[in-house]
Amino acid sequence: MISIHFIVNPIAGTGNHGFSETFLQDYFDESQYKLTVKCSSYKGHAIDLTKESVNQKATIIVACGGDGTINEVASTLVNTNIPLGIIPVGSGNGLASNLKIPQNVKKAIEVIKNNHQTKIDVGCVNEHYFFSNVGFGFSASVIKNYEHLQKRTLYYYIKASIKSYKEFNKKRNIEIEINELESFANPFLIFISNTNELGYHVSLTPKASLQDGLLDVLIVPNLNNAKMLLFGIFMLLKKPKTLKEARCFQTKAIKLQRNQGDYFEAQLDGEFLKIQESSIEISINEQALIIIV
Numbered sequence: 001m002i003s004i005h006f007i008v009n010p011i012a013g014t015g016n017h018g019f020s021e022t023f024l025q026d027y028f029d030e031s032q033y034k035l036t037v038k039c040s041s042y043k044g045h046a047i048d049l050t051k052e053s054v055n056q057k058a059t060i061i062v063a064c065g066g067d068g069t070i071n072e073v074a075s076t077l078v079n080t081n082i083p084l085g086i087i088p089v090g091s092g093n094g095l096a097s098n099l100k101i102p103q104n105v106k107k108a109i110e111v112i113k114n115n116h117q118t119k120i121d122v123g124c125v126n127e128h129y130f131f132s133n134v135g136f137g138f139s140a141s142v143i144k145n146y147e148h149l150q151k152r153t154l155y156y157y158i159k160a161s162i163k164s165y166k167e168f169n170k171k172r173n174i175e176i177e178i179n180e181l182e183s184f185a186n187p188f189l190i191f192i193s194n195t196n197e198l199g200y201h202v203s204l205t206p207k208a209s210l211q212d213g214l215l216d217v218l219i220v221p222n223l224n225n226a227k228m229l230l231f232g233i234f235m236l237l238k239k240p241k242t243l244k245e246a247r248c249f250q251t252k253a254i255k256l257q258r259n260q261g262d263y264f265e266a267q268l269d270g271e272f273l274k275i276q277e278s279s280i281e282i283s284i285n286e287q288a289l290i291i292i293v
């Protein structure tokens with residue numbers, strides 16, 4: 001008997017996905033599959049639900065939500081032999097898009113039933129895992145504003161980006177040193193990615209791969225508002241490197257040191273995070289997660 005546990009975020013995306021055991025039973029033969037559906041009730045709850053499912057000896061654990069839910073479920077499955085399934089019902093769904101997992105629920109269920117497994121790399125920021133990307137500067141500001149709006153659709157993402165654009169250069173006082181070599185006062189963006197997609201088919205690191213054992217890094221120093229706008233256009237064209245100030249490279253690890261400012265503001269797989277430590281180690285764990293694609 002294959003025991004599949006579904007960890008469902010009821011507010012992901014538009015929040016209209018309506019998963020229940022009855023809904024799923026139509027797709028899984030009860031002589032072969034035992035289904036368990038659990039809904040998260042608050043941020044972080046999917047971590048505890050997944051730990052419980054691991055203890056209950058689930059064969060497969062499926063994250064039903066967006067990149068935030070996937071992060072919570074997958075973080076618990078790193079370096080275990082339990083494969084992660086994904087039903088991408090979030091708003092951006094960056095990781096699922098990179099993995100070519102269909103956003104159509106029925107097709108995503110078919111992928112889980114076919115159970116074709118592969119291993120992907122996992123990023124690590126101090127004690128946190130990330131599967132898609134981690135960003136500092138403008139990308140963290142957008143996510144902070146997005147979370148304040150409390151609605152998770154493209155329209156609100158654009159609204160949050162416009163707010164960040166208007167306020168970004170007004171209130172910053174941070175200096176970040178990279179790999180003890182170079183320091184940047186109020187950098188526009190430090191973006192470190194495992195995937196080639198941010199969500200909504202937008203990419204800052206089009207050449208990144210989940211299976212190359214490397215992190216793709218994009219660093220953009222402080223920019224004036226006109227250059228910020230220009231960068232936005234290049235980003236939509238998937239050519240962020242066209243901006244002459246932008247620098248890209250691949251690495252296995254990177255160290256950030258905060259020389260000024262009270263904390264790091266970051267976004268980790270699309271969730272806002274304040275990091276109090278003055279130094280951050282970002283690295284890659286090769287092939288540390290089994291995933292169904």
Ligand SMILES: Nc1ncnc2c1ncn2[C@@H]1O[C@H](COP(=O)(O)OP(=O)(O)OP(=O)(O)O)[C@@H](O)[C@H]1O
Nearest residue numbers: 012013040041043065066067068069090091092093
């Ligand atoms: N019942 C709940 N109420 C409020 N927040 C929840 C609940 N369950 C989970 N969350 C939180 O909702 C946040 C958003 O989830 P998720 O990222 O899955 O959706 P999304 O933002 O729509 O998709 P994406 O990240 O792909 O754009 C996560 O931080 C998650 O922990």
